[in-house]
Amino acid sequence: MADELSSRGDYDYLIVGAGFAGSVLAERLAAGLGKRVLLIDRRPHIGGNAYDQLDDHGILVHRYGPHIFHTNAPRIVEYLSRFTAWRPYEHRVLAEVDGQRVPIPINRTTLNRLYGLELDEQQAGAFLAARAEPVAKIRTSEDVVVSQIGRELYEKFFRGYTRKQWGLDPAQLDRSVTARVPTRTDDDDRYFTDSFQQMPLHGYTRMFERMLDHPNIEVRLSTDLRQLDQQVRYRQMVYTGPIDEYFGHCYGPLPYRSLRFRHETLDREQLQPVAVVNYPDEQVPWTRITEYKHLTGQRHAKTSVTYEYPCAEGEPYYPIPRPENAALYKRYQELADAIPRVTFLGRLGTYRYYNMDQVVGQALALYQRIEAAEPAPRRAAGSGRAARTRRRPSCPGK
Template sequence: MCSMNTTPSGTYDYLIVGAGFAGSVLAERLATQLDKRVLVIDRRPHIAGNAFDHYNEEGVWVHRYGPHIFHTNAQRIVDYLSQFTEWRPYEHRVLAQVKDQQVPMPINLTTLNMLYGLTLDAEQGAAFLASRAEPVDDIRTSEDVVVSQVGRELYETFFQGYTRKQWGLDPSELDKSVTARVPTRTNTDDRYFTDAFQIMPRDGYTAMFEKLLDHPNITVALGVDFAEMRERVDYRHLIYTGPIDEYFDYQLGKLPYRCLRFQHETLDQEVFQPVGVVNYPSEDVPYTRITEYKYLTGQQHPKTSVTYEFPTDQGDPYYPIPRPENAELYRRYRALADATPDVTFLGRLGSYRYYNMDQVVGQALATFEHLAEAHAADAVASPVESRAS
């Protein structure tokens, strides 16, 4: 068993800051594959990072930091995580509240037929969208992406208000990558994702992380800050998954993030809404979406729990804001990181990039391979010292 939430002592091969996906996957690999002694710390009082799930006071299984839905096309990521969890199938569906209707999101044939009172088939749907699309010569912003695909009316209905709430910026001020992630379909497929693997950990994310970190070489200390811990323990190499600008004491300025405020409510009814997530794109509504977790977890319970999401500028950093000036500031921090020996930066915050969960796992596994190669090279270069350590 790993030592969980203990007072660390002694010398560690690796100090890992952050017990989310990036840090926990690396801890598991270093401990099991290289027999390294690893200390994982997190300033929060729990493991699993933003994927943390638990049973609330009413016994309803919830995600504390909003919905986390696992989807990937990478067999190797599923194979790796399957060592630590069994799965249940889950295909995520999202509706958008448009006036008095709830219509499928992303936009599909059903969305168009419901909004406009039509009976289009796939070919007619494609022609309908093409007739409304506005050509954009140089697609640079999120507005450009959507307007060039579906026209201004659908852009204003589904994207403009939602994006302004989510990011605190107009889509015309955001990089094209923000809305390029959301497809438009001319069939009736109402799944939010089309990945080959759409699954949820059967016993939850927290249980999966407990197994990831369950090794005698791994010590976990929770509710502690890196600033204090770095002075209290000895370690040879640092894995840092926190904000890269915070590590460097913001010496080049702060990297902007979008934060979230969650309003959790448990209701004395079995079901609240028809799908797991309903989006509210109108700027007249202060929140962006409502999540009902029983769809995600499959839990049977006489009550249900929902979460309202309110984007904000204050709180824990969630989303790096994709604008050219922010990317440039990150590049300057990246140069500092590259010049800092024995420190590895990764994860969403360490890379200042929005990653899905499977992408973070992939990044952590690739990082481990690099560390393992360096370890092997060191062992060849100094075999006596390697045996002694």
């Protein structure tokens, strides 16, 4: 596949990044429009952060922490189902609080266990309402939680975990961070309530392999855009890496949180009753422990787990949602809008936290716009050299 494409010379599209955004778009352009696509990634594997692999003991693990697929969008399920069968899985999470493991999001079971009560659903609602503290204007993540469940439960479940995860107090973060986690008065202990909750039957990497198995797609791994062969020519670029990196951080780096992972295999069949246990206590250095066999359904005499340690330095994982960061991104977006032959896509390219299904949806939406613009006059072969595009536009006043 790669040799055939290389011998033909030019590409219609260079796509930087082989995660969900880049891979979905590459497949659509190749299979839907017959475009010749060069897909590169500086990591030695496809799949981005969703990459999974068999560890040294033969247990399927997620290299970059747990990726749980869930969506309410049938068109996204229909698209991904071309490349994978599915395994039903509903995600459940426990939080270790006051020496107990209780469901998170907070529900009636959580309250009854923590406080030794026997509340029914109506009483649970009244219990939370009595503790909620009025907030005149909800601006921050702290405001969201305190206004719904009060300060005591906020301190037990959210403040420490958020400070570890983001390196900031919830009072310093946009309200969107904690608004993602609901509070329930019934016994529903599912982390998500989406209509579709399943995992790729044979893993994410196998799904990506099938997605990219097309004669019009060439994949080059361990390849950085800056080191790409100067003779590679293409007409359009789609960039899914960090937008600030593309422009040489000329306005300064966009803030991200990173993660450090400690992977262990234990000589026991199971460690914990659910896939993920959260640790809100700031005295515990990790935020959560993931046990993968719950996600995959794999049977094995041993079990593999991952401890997660959020950190400030390293691979960018989570854009930090604060108004000043959004303002800085907007400056980079204005530079990006001035480049007609480069499109920025994905979580890093648009500096926004997306779930996996949202990234797929964003890539499919971009493809639909490209498809709607066809047929368009084709530029002369080689009108855009990678070398020329890699000369980053400078920031005004720099």
